[in-house]
Amino acid sequence: MAGAEIEHLIALLARLPGLGPRSARRAALTLIKRRESLMQPLAAALADAAEKVRACGVCGNLDSTDPCAICADPRxxxxxxxxxxxxxxxxxxxxxxxxxxxxxxxxxxxxxxxxxxxxxxxxxxxxxxxxxxxxxxxxxxxxxxxxxxxxxxxxxxxxxxxxxxxxxxxxLAHGVPVGGELDYLDDGTLMAALQSRQRVQ
Amino acid sequence: MAGAEIEHLIALLARLPGLGPRSARRAALTLIKRRESLMQPLAAALADAAEKVRACGVCGNLDSTDPCAICADPRxxxxxxxxxxxxxxxxxxxxxxxxxxxxxxxxxxxxxxxxxxxxxxxxxxxxxxxxxxxxxxxxxxxxxxxxxxxxxxxxxxxxxxxxxxxxxxxxLAHGVPVGGELDYLDDGTLMAALQSRQRVQ
Missing domain, CATH: 3.40.1360.10 (Dna Topoisomerase Vi A Subunit; Chain: A, domain 2)
Incomplete structure (x- = not known):
């Protein structure tokens, strides 16, 4: 069908979470159409991140520095x-x-x-x-x-x-999500929210 | 939050069709976790396709050969x-x-x-x-x-x-999709299918 390079690219894209075979094909087409503005930058960004990003030796966060920016932040x-x-x-x-x-x-x-x-x-x-x-x-x-x-x-x-x-x-506290409607919440959350009720200030 | 390399990668992934900001973050995490089995092959496949894939000079199909495999197929x-x-x-x-x-x-x-x-x-x-x-x-x-x-x-x-x-x-013929249910079809399709009705063989 399409060339071997495109088929290989689609097969790899389809392994990303959220992309099935159909959306992987659409993504591959978009990439090929935006060769210079998207495809080449994405290839470079992937290679760059694959080379530099490591797990922080202190906390396990992913960053290009070790310790990561959060662990190194004096504030x-x-x-x-x-x-x-x-x-x-x-x-x-x-x-x-x-x-x-x-x-x-x-x-x-x-x-x-x-x-x-x-x-x-x-x-x-x-x-x-x-x-x-x-x-x-x-x-x-x-x-x-x-x-x-x-x-x-x-x-x-x-x-x-x-x-x-x-x-x-x-x-973390259990309770009603901000913006959530009681009618759509499960019983466990409602029970936890009721048990952890707080005095109105 | 995450390092600059990761943020850049997420921003590029989010520009693919079918991936929003949230799924782009999930995709980036998956890529970093599968550095050797997915991230580096994807970077290579993107660079490879960006270099080789061109539009066929005859039909406009995308392939690494010109004319494309379809135009070049003697069958x-x-x-x-x-x-x-x-x-x-x-x-x-x-x-x-x-x-x-x-x-x-x-x-x-x-x-x-x-x-x-x-x-x-x-x-x-x-x-x-x-x-x-x-x-x-x-x-x-x-x-x-x-x-x-x-x-x-x-x-x-x-x-x-x-x-x-x-x-x-x-x-192409208009009509009822194979496996389609009449109840879910729009009026235009039903009208076209009725007008193009064919003798039962």
């Missing part, structure tokens, strides 16, 4: 460390701008189904940081894993692990 | 030329395997709204082919533009253009 306190499952979650929290401390990326959730045990995740590095391996005086660990079964299993594991270390352990 | 007849709007349409027809002739890619549809006139599309090259510019003995031109207003405008223009050339001009 961000090492006293508060937010534990997340994945770098995508770190990015989401950073977009909110609500956390002024640092992060710790576990690299996944505990999952018996997927065969992911404690040795596969960066728990040892987390204990090390709490004990001062990177000169941080960690006072609070905010566990911000997903509110799924695996995420909550992992959260409990982190809490048990850090309990003897004498550090404060907190987790 | 495919130049007596039947299928006129399509875009290379994506050519690929779709090729997947069906129903057309054993060659193609002619117009490069778009006539559109007063988008300011696309006859000079912007490859009508001159089409007339040239019908007159034998590439040694083809074109007997039939199948107009396979989309069944949209712009596509049908373009189809009528092609028919008017080729009418003096003494070549047979046909177009």
């Amino acid at each position: 961000r306190t090492g006293a508060s460390v937010c534990v997340v499952t994945d770098v995508g979650d770190l990015w989401a929290l950073e977009r909110s701008g609500a956390h002024r401390g640092r992060y710790h990326v576990l690299g996944g959730n505990l999952s018996a189904l997927d065969g992911i045990g404690p040795d596969d995740l960066s728990f040892d590095a987390l204990i090390g940081r709490v004990r001062g391996s990177h000169g941080e005086k960690v006072e609070e660990v905010i566990v911000a894993t997903n509110a799924t079964v695996e995420g909550q299993t992992t959260a409990h594991y982190v809490a048990d692990l850090l309990e003897p270390e004498g550090v404060q352990i907190t987790q | 495919r007849t130049g007596a039947s030329v299928c006129v399509v709007t875009d290379v994506g349409d050519l690929w779709a027809l090729e997947r069906s395997g129903a057309h054993r002739g060659r193609y002619h890619v117009l490069g778009g549809n006539l559109s007063a709204l988008d300011g696309i006139g006859p000079d912007d599309l490859s009508f001159d090259a089409l007339i040239g082919r019908v007159r034998g510019s590439h040694g083809e003995k074109v007997e039939e031109v199948i107009v396979a533009t989309n069944a949209t207003v712009e596509g049908q405008t373009t189809a009528h223009y092609v028919a008017d253009l080729l009418e003096p050339e003494g070549v047979q001009i046909t177009q």
